[in-house]
Amino acid sequence: MLLRVLLRSGYAPARLTQEAVTLLLAAADTSRLRAASLLTRGAADQLWELGLRHHNREVRVKTLELLAMIAAVGTPTVTVLDELMRPAMLDSLVHHLIAVRTSTLAATALRGLCRSGRGALACRESGRLLEYLRLRAPEERQGEVGACLAELTLRMGELGWRAPTGHPRDYKDVPQYRAAAVCEALRAVLLGDAPAWVDGACVWADGRRLPLHLCVIDAAAPRWAERLRAGGEGNVWLVDDDAVTYEACAALYEFVVTGCASATAIALPVLVAAADALGLKTLLLEPPCDERGILAPCSRLARAAAGELAQRSADVELVCADGSVLAHRALLAAGSEYFAGAFRWVEEREGRSRVDLDRASCAVARRLLRFLYAGSAVDASPLRALDAIELLVLARRYMLPALELEAEEMVLGAIRPEEVVHLLLRAQGERADEVVSRVFEWAVRNYTEVNGHLERWLHSSTSTFRADAPDLADDDLASLQEELRSAWVKKRFDEAVGR
Numbered sequence: 001m002l003l004r005v006l007l008r009s010g011y012a013p014a015r016l017t018q019e020a021v022t023l024l025l026a027a028a029d030t031s032r033l034r035a036a037s038l039l040t041r042g043a044a045d046q047l048w049e050l051g052l053r054h055h056n057r058e059v060r061v062k063t064l065e066l067l068a069m070i071a072a073v074g075t076p077t078v079t080v081l082d083e084l085m086r087p088a089m090l091d092s093l094v095h096h097l098i099a100v101r102t103s104t105l106a107a108t109a110l111r112g113l114c115r116s117g118r119g120a121l122a123c124r125e126s127g128r129l130l131e132y133l134r135l136r137a138p139e140e141r142q143g144e145v146g147a148c149l150a151e152l153t154l155r156m157g158e159l160g161w162r163a164p165t166g167h168p169r170d171y172k173d174v175p176q177y178r179a180a181a182v183c184e185a186l187r188a189v190l191l192g193d194a195p196a197w198v199d200g201a202c203v204w205a206d207g208r209r210l211p212l213h214l215c216v217i218d219a220a221a222p223r224w225a226e227r228l229r230a231g232g233e234g235n236v237w238l239v240d241d242d243a244v245t246y247e248a249c250a251a252l253y254e255f256v257v258t259g260c261a262s263a264t265a266i267a268l269p270v271l272v273a274a275a276d277a278l279g280l281k282t283l284l285l286e287p288p289c290d291e292r293g294i295l296a297p298c299s300r301l302a303r304a305a306a307g308e309l310a311q312r313s314a315d316v317e318l319v320c321a322d323g324s325v326l327a328h329r330a331l332l333a334a335g336s337e338y339f340a341g342a343f344r345w346v347e348e349r350e351g352r353s354r355v356d357l358d359r360a361s362c363a364v365a366r367r368l369l370r371f372l373y374a375g376s377a378v379d380a381s382p383l384r385a386l387d388a389i390e391l392l393v394l395a396r397r398y399m400l401p402a403l404e405l406e407a408e409e410m411v412l413g414a415i416r417p418e419e420v421v422h423l424l425l426r427a428q429g430e431r432a433d434e435v436v437s438r439v440f441e442w443a444v445r446n447y448t449e450v451n452g453h454l455e456r457w458l459h460s461s462t463s464t465f466r467a468d469a470p471d472l473a474d475d476d477l478a479s480l481q482e483e484l485r486s487a488w489v490k491k492r493f494d495e496a497v498g499r
Helices: 002-008 014-027 032-044 047-052 057-071 078-084 087-098 103-113 117-126 128-135 143-155 175-190 214-220 222-229 246-258 268-278 296-305 329-335 337-346 362-374 385-397 401-414 417-429 433-445 447-458 464-468 474-496
Strands: 158-160 200-203 209-212 236-238 260-262 316-320 323-327 353-356
Touching: 057 103, 087 103, 103 143, 128 143, 143 158, 158 246, 175 246, 175 296, 175 329, 175 362, 200 222, 209 246, 214 222, 214 246, 214 296, 214 329, 222 236, 222 268, 246 260, 246 268, 246 296, 296 362, 316 362, 323 329, 323 362, 329 337, 329 362, 362 385, 362 401, 385 401, 385 417, 401 433, 417 433, 417 447, 417 474, 433 447, 433 474, 447 474
Parallel strands: 200 236, 316 353
Antiparallel strands: 158 260, 200 209, 316 323
16 A cells, blocks of 8 residues: 555655565565465556656666566466556566666566466557567577567467568678578578478378478477478378377478468467477577577578588588588578579489589588578688688679678688688689789788798799699799789888878
C-alpha cells in the first residue's frame, strides 16, 4: 500500500520510494503461488508500470529486478498478462532492454512473461517487442542476453534472425552483409519452387514430400542426415516419427539453410518436439550469429569448407596443384553466378564434377570455398602471399570482386622480400595493375631486404628462384633492380626535402 502511494505521488522523496521497493524485493517470496500473487497485485496497483517509468533510476532498476525475479517463477493469469502486455508497459520493458545496465534483467522478465502462450501471443501482436528483437546488433545477441532474446523470438514464432543484407556496394567492406547475402542466395537456390541438385527428401504417409540438400543437413544436424542416409538409394526418409510433422520439418529446414524461419502457425511444443527428434533442439537457442554478424549457417558451412565436417555429400572435386578438395554444386552455385552457369548443364548428371584450379593449392581452394560458403575468405590462420595471389587469380576468374579485394589485402599483409619478384610477375600476368603498384610500393619501402635477394639471384645460376622462373632473363632482373633503386632514391629525396 505504501509503495503504491509513493509511486503515484509526484512529490514523494525518491530515496524513500527506493527504500520501499528494496524492502519489497528483500521480502518477496519466490514460491510459485506467492510470486503469482505478487504479480497479480502489482499489476492491479500499476506497480510495475509506475515503477519502470519512475524518474529515479534506482527505483526503475529495483522494480525491474523484482519483476524479473517473480516472473521467472510465477504463472500470471490472463488478466495480469493483459495488463503487463499493454503497449505502455512493453515500451518500458523494451527501453530497459536497450540500456546496458538493465538489459539482462529486462530479458529475464520478458522471458518469464512469455512462457505462456498468451504472453507470447500478446508480445507478437503488439509488434513492438518483435521489431526491437529484429533490430538488435550482433554483439547484443551473445551470452546470457542473447540466449534470452533467442528464446523470446522463438516463443513469438520466429526462428533465428534474418540479418539485414545492406546495399550491394557495402558487400566489399562489411562481411556481415556478405554473409546475409549468402544466406539469401541459399534461400533462392535450395528453397525455391524447383530446388536444384536435391540429394535427399523426407516423405510422409499422406504423400507430401520435402526435398533436401545433405550438404547443409550434414553441417547442422548429423542425426537428421543419418536418418536420410538410412533410407537407402536417393536418401529418402519415409517419416515414421509422429513428432516430425511436415510443417515443423519445413520450418526447421529453412532455419538450417538461411538462419531464420517463420513458425507462427506451428505450436511451440510441436516445433520443439520435431527439433529434438532431428537433433536441432540446442540449435534453436544458440546465438544466430557471431559478434561480427556472420550468420550461423555460414559459420557451419565455413567449417565444412575447412574439412572439419564429413564430406560424404560432396559432388564436386576441385583439382589443385597439390591434391584435390571436395565441394558441393548447390553451395557453389548459390555463391557464384559463374558456377551456377557452369553446373546448370550437369544438374541431373550423376557422379562428381571436376573443376581445374590450375596452380592453386588446396589451401587456396579451401579459402575460395570459405568465401563462397560464408561470405569471407578471412581465417584465423594466415595465408602465404604467393597463395594469396593465386586466390586473387581465382577471384578474377570466377568474377568475385569482394574476394579479389580480400585477396589483395592478404597479399600485402603476408608479403616477404624474397616473394616480391614472383608476386610482381604473377600480378602482371593477370593484369592486376593495382596489386602490381602496391607490391612495388612495398618493395620500395623495404628496399634493402628486397635488393639483397635480387643481388643473390643475379649472381647465382642454381637458386630456387631460377627454377621457379626459368624464362626470366638476367636483364629483366637487372631492370627491376634499377627501377626499384630509382624509386627508392626518389623516396629518400622527397623525405629529405619534406615533400
